[in-house]
Amino acid sequence: MIYFDHVSKVYSPTSTALDDVSFTIEPKEFISIVGKSGAGKTTLLKLLLAEEKPSSGRVFFESQNVHSLPRTAIHKIRRRIGTIFQDFRLLASKTCYENIAFAMEASGSTDEEIEADVPQVMDLVGLMNKAWHFPHELSGGEKQRAAIARAIVNRPDVIIADEPTGNLDPINTWEIIELLKKINSMGTTVILATHAKDIINSLDKRVITIEDGKIIRDAKRGRYVL
């Protein structure tokens, strides 16, 4: 479903984020990407979302080279990917509810669908009582949960979760991981980037380990080893 073909990303001569990375993600897979801070996890995910261009190599979503798409067509792929950004990236001028609704509006859902689905996912992540708060009025964990709700509300084919539990307490963390597992079991591909050792070990799913921009390990039922 997703294929990285000898991808390198050099931001500047002193900063090589990815170095000749190749791997394939099958549909419905739950794949974790682990590595030290600065290893290149976020960069890898940005390349999939076409937020950054690779210095060399190609990234495929299904049979489509993501980076050969014109700017006016890239949204078709992005709508099929729900992203939980490491830095949340909520729309500062919109309320929690509107942030989540925006993803649905952008993809052309009807008003009825929006009115039915948004409260449902907000309930799911436990943000019902913060619906009309703006992002700056939310705690770190609440922002993260809003970002999660936005990523899943469109029932995308792929979920990219970049450190989705970094600001959550242990109970919330496990709830979110259980949620991702459940979404995955219903057929959604999940790509999880994290340094959380306990999560990786408990998942017992495929793990790709990166170090200094290179894949050093790709294990079918991996554990967190560094």
Add this chain to the structure above:
Amino acid sequence: MSAYYSRIIKAGFINFTRNGWVTLATVMIMVITLFVIGSIMLSNVLLVSVLTRIEKKVDVSIYLKTTAKEEDILILKSKLENLPEVDEIRYMTRKEALSSFMERHKNNALITQSLDELGDNPLGASLNVHAKNSEQYESVAMFLSSPAFSSIIDKINYFQNKIVIERLSNILTTSRRAGFGISLVLAVIAVLVAFNTIRLAIYTSKDEISVMRLVGAKNSFIRGPFIVEGILYGIISAFVTMVAFYPLTLWLGPKAEFFFGGLNLFEYYISNFFQFFIILLFIGTILGSFSSFIAIRRYLKV
């Protein structure tokens, strides 16, 4: 599809009301822009009216011989009226010339007495010609100097006033050109200032724009609300500007009328209220939406 547009319009309105300070600052700059443009329009109206009045003061008098027959004079008059350059002709008969002369000198016993003694009317009739444009007197004078009329024309005062008329005509032309040039420069500056303000307002949203792209919004869906916002800036600013012109022209109108004569700006403003408003509204909305359109383009590249 209508849900799509109503979402865009709604989002535009929400952004407009939420952006508080940014909206206020942008509207204020737009008001200043429209105010400058409106002032340019008003001062051009004033300038034109002043120049026209000055131009109206220029005329050429054709003094006719006392022997000239009335019917010949009327033929000359109608020929002149057919000239494209001529705006208006006033015919002063010999009688009228005499009575106005008497009127002017009624306190001078010597003159009235000697006129009485003369018995006959010594004054000739005259034709007073107004050209449409002060540059055209030359050609009117040329027309009159044709030998066909020399039997009835005594003298034409154009030839005495030639230099003054030409100089005045030059001044009028230069003033019109300068007025146009200054207006153009000021208008361009005002438009650029407004454009940059809107660019700045959109710059503050550049991160949001890239996030919208990343969650799968189409460019037109992102751009739409900003354009709606730009149009709202234009509409509100046009209203505010119109309101601001009311006390200004009310105060300035009589003063300007006193100084320059002719036109009362306030009356002009009131009687042309709708045209004026439509023009400002048009400029404001085009400026707002077009600036938004241009400014947002660079942030839609993510």
